[in-house]
Amino acid sequence: MLFRNSLSVALFMKEKIQRSLLPDGLVVISDQMPEAQSATLGFFCRLGARNEPKHLNGITHFIEHCVFKGTDRYTARELAALQDRLGGNLDAFTSYEETGFILKVTKDRFNDAFDLLAQLITKPQFSNTDCLTERNVITEEIKMNEDSPEELLDELFHKHFFPDHPLGLPITGTPESLTRFDSKTVADYHKKAFHPGNLIIAAAGNLEHHKLVELAETLDFPSNNGFSPADEPPQPAAPVYLESRPELEQTHLMLAMPLVSARDERRYAAEIFTGITGGCVSSRLWQKVREEHGLAYNIGASASFYSDFGFLTISAATSPESARDLLKIVVEELNLLVREGVTSDELELMKDQLRASILLGLEDTANRAATLAQFELVHGHQIPVEESLERIAAVSLDDIMQIAREFLITDKIALIAIGDLKEANLSRNDLEIRKY
Missing domain, CATH: 3.30.830.10 (Metalloenzyme, LuxS/M16 peptidase-like)
Known part of the structure; x- marks a missing residue:
């Protein structure tokens, strides 16, 4: 009701x-x-x-x-x-x-x-x-x-x-x-x-x-003419970049991979996929890495959507001797997503979370003003609240599976790590996502 x-x-x-x-x-x-x-x-x-x-x-x-x-x-x-x-x-x-x-x-x-x-x-x-x-x-x-x-x-x-x-x-x-x-x-x-x-x-x-x-x-601008955005779509790389910082107590890791853009109709599925992966405390990575194995104080996944490109990042910090174990668990969970997808309960939980986030944001004038600007900047028009809610409700298990299988690909995953890396022994071999 x-x-x-x-x-x-x-x-x-x-x-x-x-x-x-x-x-x-x-x-x-x-x-x-x-x-x-x-x-x-x-x-x-x-x-x-x-x-x-x-x-x-x-x-x-x-x-x-x-x-x-x-x-x-x-x-x-x-x-x-x-x-x-x-x-x-x-x-x-x-x-x-x-x-x-x-x-x-x-x-x-x-x-x-x-x-x-x-x-x-x-x-x-x-x-x-x-x-x-x-x-x-x-x-x-x-x-x-x-x-x-x-x-x-x-x-x-x-x-x-x-x-x-x-x-x-x-x-x-x-x-x-x-x-x-x-x-x-x-x-x-x-x-x-x-x-x-x-x-x-x-x-x-x-x-x-x-x-x-x-x-x-009444505004009086210095000029009524100038240049306008002329973006060149990025061509992302998939590096493994390791930087030794032995003075750090922890090894800091980030996995990154391409994702849909802000203008892609699959954005809602991508947001739900990100949330299930590591976007909240009930997410797979939070529960597995922190609650079950105790390898990190904080681990999370976040999606960034630009007008012509998007990407997913997974970030965590852990002791140097645990870095490879943490990475192994993350990659295992990603493989599980590609192989089996997500459950109906996970899907409905994230839909509820996104719906609540949108509806609660309606009470804040700052949030609503920023949303007006974002829709104008990205789409050139407003997307009604009820339309966003309907699109979230329409996301299916198959939609999530398609996101996982299209974007979780070994050759497209980047690994960035800094810290004391002597014990970690990280490499691209640790990033294998099997095809199913």
């Missing part, structure tokens, strides 16, 4: 989603929640780290940082004070395919939130002094990531899984590329990337769409 009621609510909320395309190409989308006490506003750019020229690797992330150093109307200190006055719920991020600035406020401060984000997006100053300061900040961020085994493992994965492709370069850039980011270079790139045709304004909560559009029409 709860599920049916939730569907009715979803249908009701669908009618309150509105989209406007302004003459300059700017997209404005809102999801109205009259009962909410808050509203979340986001400015999203269709460009991310994968769209950068190689010699400017990291410039999008650099811009994301630098806009907070000052705008035409606010100093850096004034921007910080305004963020805190509005509740301190401002999040900025750079990914491989997008850049975003999201601010959640009480409903009566929505116009103030728009003013703050508009200043960051359209009126940053990018002084030479600020660029130099931010170079130092991001250099320290890079060093911090290198000191984190999990961050380092992820960076090495991208580098070796996507050789000769922008997805293989770090989002932060490198100490060398950062030296190229002077005031003029950064301002020119910002003008060409953050033009209205590349931007989406998404908002959810207690707001009125026509008023949001009126605010958007």
Whole structure:
């Protein structure tokens, strides 16, 4: 009964989603929640780290940082004070395919939130002094990531899984590329990337769409033209890359393999497959590796979906002498998935988990604003909640088996490991997935 009621609510909320395309190409989308006490506003750019020229690797992330150093109307200190006055719920991020600035406020401060984000997006100053300061900040961020085994493992994965492709370069850039980011270079790139045709304004909560559009029409961009995303699909490799880090207490391992893209109809099956494999505490890998054998404190599988490509990663950390045993158990479980598929109980459990995740997310204005932007970025239109729920419900045991047999292939699996590797003796021979 709860599920049916939730569907009715979803249908009701669908009618309150509105989209406007302004003459300059700017997209404005809102999801109205009259009962909410808050509203979340986001400015999203269709460009991310994968769209950068190689010699400017990291410039999008650099811009994301630098806009907070000052705008035409606010100093850096004034921007910080305004963020805190509005509740301190401002999040900025750079990914491989997008850049975003999201601010959640009480409903009566929505116009103030728009003013703050508009200043960051359209009126940053990018002084030479600020660029130099931010170079130092991001250099320290890079060093911090290198000191984190999990961050380092992820960076090495991208580098070796996507050789000769922008997805293989770090989002932060490198100490060398950062030296190229002077005031003029950064301002020119910002003008060409953050033009209205590349931007989406998404908002959810207690707001009125026509008023949001009126605010958007007041924006004064540095340029109405620039470049747009032109992605080259990656050709992933399947390396075995082992890096000795004897100072680490644990050996950190990651298995990776291709998966469907965000636009593939099989994405729902891929999400369920990932969850059953290692996406939650009842998953096969969690139960086998942690609960049964006690070989890791944490092990998990996660799926990443880009517009034209996807991949599945399995990550864990264990003592050096246990690394090969852990890898053996993981590969055995993958073989079991290919040979036998999953059970009806596992399938229904993950369907319930995904349904709950979607429905619970509807209560959060920030989640709903981000979802609006994601659907617009990837699909160019919204996917109604009830449609997503129906697609999840339609996933069959055979769909999961097909995902397993298409993507769990020995020659397509990469292994990245760092730590004290003397005792591990890891090799491609440990990755055999038999055909059935």
